[in-house]
Amino acid sequence: MRFSDTGYYIERYIKCGNCGVLVYDEGVKASDPKLEGQTFCSDWCVDWRTQRVNGNKAPRIKTG
Amino acid sequence: MGTSKATDFVTMNIIESSMISACREMGITLMKTSYSTIFNEALDFTCAIASAEGEMWAVAEFCPAQIGGMPLIISSSLKEIPLDTIHPGDVIVHNDPYRGGLHTPEHTLFCPVFVDDQLVAFTVAIGHVAEVGGMVPGGFASEATEIFHEGIRVPPVKIKKRGEDVEEVWKLWLANVRTPRYNYGDMRALISGVEVGAERLAQTISKYGVDHFRKICADLMDYSEARMRAEIRDLPDGAYPFHDFMDNDGVTDQEIRINVECFIQDDEIVVDFEGSSPQVGGPINATLGVTWSAAYNAILHLTDPSIPKNSGCFRPIHVLAPAGTVVNVDYPAPEVGGNTETHPRIAGAVIGALAPASPERAFASEGGTHLNFVFGGQDKANDEYFACYDIEVVGWGATRHADGNDATDAINGNCRVTPVEVFETRYPWLTEEVSLIPDSGGAGATRGGLGTRRIWTCLDAEITCSQLTDRHVHQAWGLNGGGSGTSGMTLYMAAGSNEWQNMMQAFGKASTSKWSNVVIKPGDRVEIVTPGGGGYGSPAERDPELVQEDVAEGYVTAERAKADYGLGAGGD
Numbered sequence: 001m002r003f004s005d006t007g008y009y010i011e012r013y014i015k016c017g018n019c020g021v022l023v024y025d026e027g028v029k030a031s032d033p034k035l036e037g038q039t040f041c042s043d044w045c046v047d048w049r050t051q052r053v054n055g056n057k058a059p060r061i062k063t064g
Numbered sequence: 065m066g067t068s069k070a071t072d073f074v075t076m077n078i079i080e081s082s083m084i085s086a087c088r089e090m091g092i093t094l095m096k097t098s099y100s101t102i103f104n105e106a107l108d109f110t111c112a113i114a115s116a117e118g119e120m121w122a123v124a125e126f127c128p129a130q131i132g133g134m135p136l137i138i139s140s141s142l143k144e145i146p147l148d149t150i151h152p153g154d155v156i157v158h159n160d161p162y163r164g165g166l167h168t169p170e171h172t173l174f175c176p177v178f179v180d181d182q183l184v185a186f187t188v189a190i191g192h193v194a195e196v197g198g199m200v201p202g203g204f205a206s207e208a209t210e211i212f213h214e215g216i217r218v219p220p221v222k223i224k225k226r227g228e229d230v231e232e233v234w235k236l237w238l239a240n241v242r243t244p245r246y247n248y249g250d251m252r253a254l255i256s257g258v259e260v261g262a263e264r265l266a267q268t269i270s271k272y273g274v275d276h277f278r279k280i281c282a283d284l285m286d287y288s289e290a291r292m293r294a295e296i297r298d299l300p301d302g303a304y305p306f307h308d309f310m311d312n313d314g315v316t317d318q319e320i321r322i323n324v325e326c327f328i329q330d331d332e333i334v335v336d337f338e339g340s341s342p343q344v345g346g347p348i349n350a351t352l353g354v355t356w357s358a359a360y361n362a363i364l365h366l367t368d369p370s371i372p373k374n375s376g377c378f379r380p381i382h383v384l385a386p387a388g389t390v391v392n393v394d395y396p397a398p399e400v401g402g403n404t405e406t407h408p409r410i411a412g413a414v415i416g417a418l419a420p421a422s423p424e425r426a427f428a429s430e431g432g433t434h435l436n437f438v439f440g441g442q443d444k445a446n447d448e449y450f451a452c453y454d455i456e457v458v459g460w461g462a463t464r465h466a467d468g469n470d471a472t473d474a475i476n477g478n479c480r481v482t483p484v485e486v487f488e489t490r491y492p493w494l495t496e497e498v499s500l501i502p503d504s505g506g507a508g509a510t511r512g513g514l515g516t517r518r519i520w521t522c523l524d525a526e527i528t529c530s531q532l533t534d535r536h537v538h539q540a541w542g543l544n545g546g547g548s549g550t551s552g553m554t555l556y557m558a559a560g561s562n563e564w565q566n567m568m569q570a571f572g573k574a575s576t577s578k579w580s581n582v583v584i585k586p587g588d589r590v591e592i593v594t595p596g597g598g599g600y601g602s603p604a605e606r607d608p609e610l611v612q613e614d615v616a617e618g619y620v621t622a623e624r625a626k627a628d629y630g631l632g633a634g635g636d
Contacts, residue, residue, distance in 0.1 A: 010162075010395075013162060013394065013395055015352075015387040015392070015394075016387075017387075018384060019382065019383065019384045019385065020352050020355075020384070020385040020386055020387045020392040021136075021352060022140060022163065022164070022352075024143045044382070048334075048382075048384070057303070058303050058327055058329075060329050062329075062330070062332070063332065063379075063380075
């Protein structure tokens with residue numbers, strides 16, 4: 001998210017390139033050039049999106 | 065993850081019950097002190113308790129639309145208001161749909177709970193405020209094409225500071241609504257609700273001690289997570305796709321696709337909405353909070369209802385909602401219908417997708433709309449403007465074991481219909497008819513639930529009406545060979561006429577189901593027909609005795625009994 005210098009309004013809404021959640025901090029970047037320029041909320045989302053854009057239709061990424 | 069060996073399940077159960085009891089008391093306070101029928105009759109609110117970090121610890125059994133969205137609303141708000149700027153007696157209000165909110169009418173109130181000078185928790189109430197300004201009275205601007213048409217948008221701000229009203233916030237908010245007296249009363253009710261809850265919770269926390277209470281709540285969330293993972297683990301791994309459609313967006317006549325693929329992977333589910341339509345010009349876009357809420361709602365329906373509902377049980381569920389689509393709208397596109405109309409379609413799609421994996425708990429589609437008939441006008445007796453958000457009820461989808469419920473609020477509502485007596489006391493309408501519609505439930509081994517018909521006559525005031533509904537075209541689907549439910553419909557008859565017309569015919573509107581600012585005059589009549597639910601299983605397998613009962617009760621006509629179930633006049 002990019003707030004104005006005053007903090008009174010939002011200049012730009014930044015959303016995770018995979019799950020769509022708002023990203024308030026710097027976020028996570030992907031190393032895959034196909035995902036250049038996108039921001040992600042977590043390593044999980046980076047992994048999922050990376051696998052999807054590279055043809056894996058059902059990635060498996062465990063969290064718990 | 066995992067509860068420690070030191071988990072005290074007895075105390076955990078007592079504390080959870082205490083928190084839920086506090087949430088229920090918050091809701092009762094809201095119900096009994098609010099001014100608008102959407103709160104005191106329909107109960108369109110939810111009350112919850114969250115940790116200071118924004119995780120939901122407990123919630124009462126009010127409105128599912130708000131339950132699933134609660135974690136996102138809380139976490140988004142707390143990112144903008146630092147904890148070290150929150151003090152005892154503060155109350156925060158927020159309704160911004162792009163910052164975790166559900167839609168502009170839904171206002172979230174937070175009250176901090178301090179014990180031993182520590183901020184331990186928040187009590188939270190989300191309530192649907194009936195009138196929020198914007199281009200129509202009653203909040204559902206069906207012809208909106210941007211957020212600025214939909215009413216006042218409130219970022220997370222304090223409406224009370226250290227126990228005192230923040231007058232500037234009150235004045236700004238009340239200046240932008242048509243019914244300031246009602247809005248004032250309803251906001252006071254929301255504030256009272258969270259303050260009552262905060263008092264109760266503080267007592268509970270003091271009894272157990274802050275550190276012990278926090279540990280118990282952490283264990284509670286871990287327990288919920290473990291229970292949900294166990295439920296998911298029992299479902300067969302695989303990829304489960306499904307899709308459904310919204311009729312249109314009120315601006316163009318194009319159908320809108322809700323696409324989902326659910327991946328069950330050991331003890332986790334990924335709910336991926338890739339392939340859903342891009343966001344549209346009219347107000348049926350869903351916010352991310354709505355989509356989270358709908359996905360959770362669906363999965364809660366398909367899993368053990370005794371799992372405590374808190375952020376823990378949502379941990380094994382990953383919701384992927386691409387930005388800029390109808391399931392994750394980007395600013396400044398309109399969104400007010402997403403929470404009531406698109407949520408049921410999203411939840412239904414997830415249930416449809418997972419039906420092969422959970423056939424015992426899955427059910428055919430319910431009617432999937434709240435009908436959202438909103439209106440406003442001048443109350444001559446009190447010389448004051450009135451506004452109302454009227455909810456109608458639909459048929460529910462059948463399950464493997466039972467017919468769908470008749471005349472029940474859609475899957476995300478759990479709201480009550482305003483009694484006719486109360487409605488006629490408050491608003492200048494005469495209710496001519498409220499009835500179940502025969503044959504409106506989809507045929508099946510178990511039958512879909514029936515929709516309803518309601519007919520009003522306008523009495524002695526001009527009333528400006530709008531509606532944002534769906535399922536006039538795409539019907540509630542059946543499951544495993546069950547038939548579809550019937551469509552909804554809204555009709556108008558001018559005073560002195562005997563011809564019913566839809567809104568496109570009568571007023572040149574772009575959609576029969578989404579229209580704004582039609583002036584209804586004394587003597588005019590309005591008819592609202594609600595959709596039926598889908599059936600489950602082949603109609604050929606329905607017990608003939610049940611078909612006979614349906615005919616005897618008027619739920620199914622003799623003609624449909626023969627056509628759908630092959631039942632002749634002699635009962636054979």
